[in-house]
Amino acid sequence: MSAPSPSAAGQGIRWSLARVARWAHAIRSWQRERRCTESELRGIKLLREWLSPVQLAQFDRYGYFDVVGCDSGKTYRICYRCGTNIYELDRDGRRKVGWCFVPVDTLVAGDVVLAQKIALETSERRALAVARNFMPSWH
Amino acid sequence: MATQIVMDHSGDTRHYFDANDAKALLEAEERFLKLTGAGFTAAVRTASGEPAVTRRFDPAAGETLFFPRLVGG
Numbered sequence: 001m002s003a004p005s006p007s008a009a010g011q012g013i014r015w016s017l018a019r020v021a022r023w024a025h026a027i028r029s030w031q032r033e034r035r036c037t038e039s040e041l042r043g044i045k046l047l048r049e050w051l052s053p054v055q056l057a058q059f060d061r062y063g064y065f066d067v068v069g070c071d072s073g074k075t076y077r078i079c080y081r082c083g084t085n086i087y088e089l090d091r092d093g094r095r096k097v098g099w100c101f102v103p104v105d106t107l108v109a110g111d112v113v114l115a116q117k118i119a120l121e122t123s124e125r126r127a128l129a130v131a132r133n134f135m136p137s138w139h
Numbered sequence: 140m141a142t143q144i145v146m147d148h149s150g151d152t153r154h155y156f157d158a159n160d161a162k163a164l165l166e167a168e169e170r171f172l173k174l175t176g177a178g179f180t181a182a183v184r185t186a187s188g189e190p191a192v193t194r195r196f197d198p199a200a201g202e203t204l205f206f207p208r209l210v211g212g
Contacts, residue, residue: 042150050204052188083212100212103146104178107207111146115206118182118190132211 043110050114067117069124076120082112086120087136095136101127143170145179145205158198171196171203178208 055065119127156163
């Protein structure tokens with residue numbers, strides 16, 4: 001009986017890692033949604049409906065997603081929470097500066113980040129004109 | 140059925156209407172004007188799925204999303 005070839009072994013490891021990643025993603029999503037109220041779940045559902053496929057994959061995996069500003073072409077990372085959650089990224093993908101703008105009414109986190117996404121993708125200058133900036137605490 | 144989705148404290152409230160029904164269409168237009176007049180932004184999705192802000196009521200829009208005015212946090 002011969003040993004598996006290096007390429008076959010590599011494929012096996014990749015398959016196993018992909019399977020572990022899928023399980024980890026499923027557990028993270030389950031934990032996040034288990035702690036949510038009905039309103040928050042509705043907010044997440046609406047957000048998921050409006051994210052692009054790439055943004056949705058990123059959100060499911062990491063709990064954040066990136067958007068491109070319509071005016072400057074800059075990339076912003078929006079994290080899933082209700083404030084101080086937007087980071088302008090530099091060319092290397094590091095957090096350069098934080099931006100904070102939110103809907104005037106109290107909304108669930110899913111609605112807040114969806115409003116921020118649409119604002120940056122359709123009216124970036126107007127959104128940043130009302131925003132406050134802050135220094136990211138870590139990279 | 141066309142839908143107007145309004146973000147609120149409960150997540151969202153959805154208003155469904157038949158775009159072929161003149162009365163329902165008028166009500167939807169009035170809702171659009173009332174919300175945008177109160178500072179809400181109306182957004183629709185383009186054919187490619189990207190969001191676009193709209194300032195006029197579009198009877199042909201399948202789904203319109205309204206979110207409140209944005210302020211510095």
